[in-house]
Amino acid sequence: xxxxxxxxxxxxxxxxxxxxxxxxxxxxxxxxxxxxxxxxxxxxxxxxxxxxxxxxxxxxxxxxxxxxxxxxxxxxxxxxxxxxxxxxxxxxxxxxxxxxxxxxxxxxxxxxxxxxxxxxxxxxxxxxxxxxxxxxxxxxxxxxxxxxxxxxxxxxxxxxxxxxxxxxxxxxxxxxxxxxxxxxxxxxxxxxxxxxxxxxxxxxxxxxxxxxxxxxxxxxxxxxxxxxxxxxxxxxxxxxxxxxxxxxxxxxxxxxxxxxxxxxxxxxxxxxxxxxxxxxxxxxxxxxxxxx
Numbered sequence: 001x002x003x004x005x006x007x008x009x010x011x012x013x014x015x016x017x018x019x020x021x022x023x024x025x026x027x028x029x030x031x032x033x034x035x036x037x038x039x040x041x042x043x044x045x046x047x048x049x050x051x052x053x054x055x056x057x058x059x060x061x062x063x064x065x066x067x068x069x070x071x072x073x074x075x076x077x078x079x080x081x082x083x084x085x086x087x088x089x090x091x092x093x094x095x096x097x098x099x100x101x102x103x104x105x106x107x108x109x110x111x112x113x114x115x116x117x118x119x120x121x122x123x124x125x126x127x128x129x130x131x132x133x134x135x136x137x138x139x140x141x142x143x144x145x146x147x148x149x150x151x152x153x154x155x156x157x158x159x160x161x162x163x164x165x166x167x168x169x170x171x172x173x174x175x176x177x178x179x180x181x182x183x184x185x186x187x188x189x190x191x192x193x194x195x196x197x198x199x200x201x202x203x204x205x206x207x208x209x210x211x212x213x214x215x216x217x218x219x220x221x222x223x224x225x226x227x228x229x230x231x232x233x234x235x236x237x238x239x240x241x242x243x244x245x246x247x248x249x250x251x252x253x254x255x256x257x258x259x260x261x262x263x264x265x266x267x268x269x270x271x272x273x274x275x276x277x278x279x280x281x282x283x284x285x286x287x288x289x290x291x292x
Contacts, residue, residue: 016276020192026050028061036271043162051157057104066233148217161261164189173198186226206280211268221255252287
């Protein structure tokens with residue numbers, strides 16, 4: 001009789017952990033790290049519920065105004081405090097139902113939001129142009145792009161999706177290619193995961209972290225914001241790290257990819273140190289230009 005072939009032992013699962021949680025209360029202003037957070041259908045509770053808009057109601061970000069990076073934000077009971085080293089501090093309450101309801105635009109989305117008129121002078125003076133601060137009080141107001149989401153998926157004032165997930169190993173791989181390494185906060189992600197191989201997140205389809213289960217819906221196409229110092233808005237190394245990323249992470253249809261956008265399916269509390277479990281995988285969702 002022939003010898004029975006031994007079955008190869010299963011490969012060990014990577015020990016993946018959530019090592020950082022970051023929240024950005026006002027779109028394109030500074031964010032802050034959290035030890036734990038509650039996940040809601042539109043993302044981390046308190047994330048990007050506020051946004052600065054111009055006179056036409058169109059959103060403003062560090063893409064147009066890099067110095068927005070200089071304003072710190074603190075969530076307070078019933079509002080936010082804006083703080084700048086030389087411009088001072090201002091606390092604003094969440095607008096009530098009597099506040100003006102404006103139509104504002106985020107990319108192609110028109111959304112109703114409440115004006116926080118008390119912030120106009122502070123922000124307009126700092127930026128040297130008329131602006132307004134608005135608050136998204138209706139969490140059902142903005143659907144996710146139907147090409148990537150389901151009918152009831154919703155998002156805050158984030159660029160397109162409730163959560164952005166990045167991997168420390170992927171950043172390490174990028175930094176090995178750079179003359180001047182960049183920190184993780186250049187990429188303004190919500191959930192930072194350690195312990196996965198570099199770029200493994202391209203094949204994730206569903207993950208579980210603490211009380212959160214989320215769908216990975218598309219890779220994140222990066223703009224110029226990662227070229228900016230996250231505290232000053234200055235551009236210390238030209239168009240890096242975007243130029244280097246473009247050399248090996250450019251999608252077949254254009255766009256330079258770093259990180260993965262996600263939509264929550266199950267909501268709950270997450271905390272730094274939670275295990276990150278991949279519960280569904282598939283082929284890479286980054287179809288790199290030139291790849292066979």
